[in-house]
Amino acid sequence: MIGFIVRLRSRAHFRMEVKGKAPGGTISGSGARRTRQARQRLTLLIAAFAIMYVTIGARLVQYGMADPSVTGAISFNTHAMASRPDILDRNGELLATDINTVSLYAEPRKIIDANEVVEKLATVLPNLDWKDTHRRLQSGSAFQWLRRQLTPKQQSDILALGIPGIGFRPEKRRFYPGGPVASHIVGHVNIDNLGLAGMERYIDQQGYADLRSVGLTSDTRLEPVRLSIDLRVQNMVREIAAKAMVDYQAEAAGAVILDVDTGEVIAMASVPDYDPNQPSRTLADGSVDKEYEKGWFNRMSNATFEMGSTFKSFTLAMGLDAEKINLNTVIDASRPIRMGGFTIRDFKGKYRPLSIPEIFQYSSNIGTADIADRVGIEGHQEFLTRLGLLSKMDTEMPGVATPTQPRTWKKINSVTISFGHGIATTPLQTAVAAAALINGGNLISPTFLPRTIEDAAIVSRAVIKEKTSADMRYLYTWNGLKGSGRAAQVEGFNVGGKTGTADKVINGRYAKDINFNAFVAGFPMDDPRYVVLTIVDAPKTGVNGGRTAASTAAPMTKEIIARTAALLGTKPSFKIEGKPQMIVNY
Incomplete structure (x- = not known):
């Protein structure tokens, strides 16, 4: 008798389960909804990953086809390559001219170990301010100057160090062959090649500064400025x-x-x-x-x-x-x-x-x-x-x-x-x-x-x-x-x-x-x-x-x-x- 009752309950349970099936054998009710949601989420996840990888691939192709530039993505003074006119004495002897040089910069966001970078740079750059340089490297900014107007040897030695996250940018530097001989007449410029004193400042006051501000002096050979002084007599x-x-x-x-x-x-x-x-x-x-x-x-x-x-x-x-x-x-x-x-x-x-x-x-x-x-x-x-x-x-x-x-x-x-x-x-x-x-x-x-x-x-x-x-x-x-x-x-x-x-x-x-x-x-x-x-x-x-x-x-x-x-x-x-x-x- 007991066995008969157990068999009847088992059959009743089976009939409930079968009743829960929709025609065609699909499962309905709360279980079906969960299944549909899971499939939808999986589909969205796959689509998101696909879009992300397609975007990354497209950007890589774009970068690969672009011209290489060391400082292309970095903001800097666009006038640093501006040329200044040569300054000559009354006989044509050179008193001041531009020379090409490079300056060292860092991209702090790409610096892995600031301490290591400072230690390496100190082996090449004299009087490097360790504290200030370390602060710049850890600033988290996109660009920081480290040293302006390096010598060719310094550039070569730093390149040999193989430090990631630093680079070089071409600039103009003012050079005075006579040194102090006519310093108070010729004057001098600042680190950005802008005239601060003497005839260098006079040149800026005569319109050169305005031409420079609109980019009309970059890579342009300007007419020399001839002075009245005789370098021999001076x-x-x-x-x-x-x-x-x-x-x-x-x-x-x-x-x-x-x-x-x-x-x-x-x-x-x-x-x-x-x-x-x-x-x-x-x-x-x-x-x-x-x-x-x-x-x-x-x-x-x-x-x-x-x-x-x-x-x-x-x-x-x-x-x-x-x-x-x-x-x-x-x-x-x-x-x-x-x-x-x-x-x-x-x-x-x-x-x-x-x-x-x-x-x-x-x-x-x-x-x-x-x-x-x-x-x-x-x-x-x-x-x-x-x-x-x-x-x-x-x-x-x-x-x-x-x-x-x-x-x-x-x-x-x-x-x-x-x-x-x-x-x-x-x-x-x-x-x-x-x-x-x-x-x-x-x-x-x-x-x-x-x-x-x-x-x-x-x-x-x-x-x-x-x-x-x-x-x-x-x-x-x-x-x-x-x-x-x-x-x-x-x-x-x-x-x-x-x-x-x-x-x-x-x-x-x-x-x-x-x-x-x-x-x-x-x-x-x-x-x-x-x-x-x-x-x-x-x-x-x-x-x-x-x-x-x-x-x-x-x-x-x-x-x-x-x-x-x-x-x-x-x-x-x-x-x-x-x-x-x-x-x-x-």
Whole structure:
């Protein structure tokens, strides 16, 4: 009985299962739904994988057909390959040019072990900043510079290391074959080849920067920029200035040669200077060498000084041009002048009446003060303004200093300015004004670009009478033969000039034991072609132990003229007593 009941229940269960089948033998109900969902999911998964693999395959085919490029997917400065024009001297000698180089970059997202990369790079790159480089490599960015402008050997050595995730990018680098010889004139560029100083900056200001910004200078050979300077003469002038700074234990020295008929700057040097190939230096501890960067300061055009007794040239010219004096005028210089609580006295007084040539020869403060008083304050100020000594100089050179003068001119100001105290101007500006005194009376703005006499005539401006200029040539010649200019005399070249020894202004006060010395000269004085101005800042000694301009700046001028006159096309002439004048040709 029990067995019969078990068999009936088994049959009933079987009939329920069979009832759950749909016609055709398919399973219906919740089991069927689960089956359909599983099949749908599987189909979608297969489709997704198929699409992904097709996309990857298509991209691989695209990359395979594209041109290979090391930095094609990396964002960088698109102007780095821009060309700059060569800079040449007046004779076509190269002063600055572009060279091709490479820079090292990293793709931090592809760097596996930053520590290993830093260690390897340090074996090739000197002074590598481990901490900064490690930070860059772990930044997770797409691009980081590691070192700009490598040498070919450094590039080769890094390639040999086989480091993944780093690469090289071609760039332009500025190269200056002469190094520091003309650094203050030519200037320098930054790491991106943009002009920062000197004529390099001037080139950018003339439209090059705009052309570069729109990509019109890339891989384009630009017309060279020719300057007025003569590299041969420039090298000599700088060498003499550097030697004077060392020999005289001076803080600085400088010199400029100016064509009096065109205003062209033939040479200009200011030492200490710097190498534009290496505008800054890094010390062993990683800090910037501030002493080296002091060489950036151009004392000839970007600094103002009280030029001392060289200003007596302008005071005498002022008196002559205003017809308050003539070469035969005699001025009483026997006693000091007392004015407004100040006493004006001569450095080495003669304590007697002096003629105008003697006032120039003996550099009499009393005599020049008298002349300034005769002209008057307004006339004095107007004359110096006419000579361009009270306003900023107009020239291509960026970074030109503006002269300083008293806010209100009083009589005591006019008197002290007459002998070079109380007004500060640039040495180059002083040379330009001196050129106007001896070239017939025409003020010509200085230029660092070639200029013809015809072009100079367009920009020149008559500032004194021709007779005044002739009188000044006489006074310069007189002082060159009888006065302090004897220390600059070069046999055969008839050098005339005027010394200037001024107490240097430090923290607003005159230092009695520190001088700023200058000498302005013209040659040959019978038909002047060039002006030479030399400066020596704070010398501790000089020729025969003296510290004045006659013992420092004047000997510099002598050496400059002796070494460069022939290169400048000036022929010496020697007049032998009892015989006709003889011209000697080299």
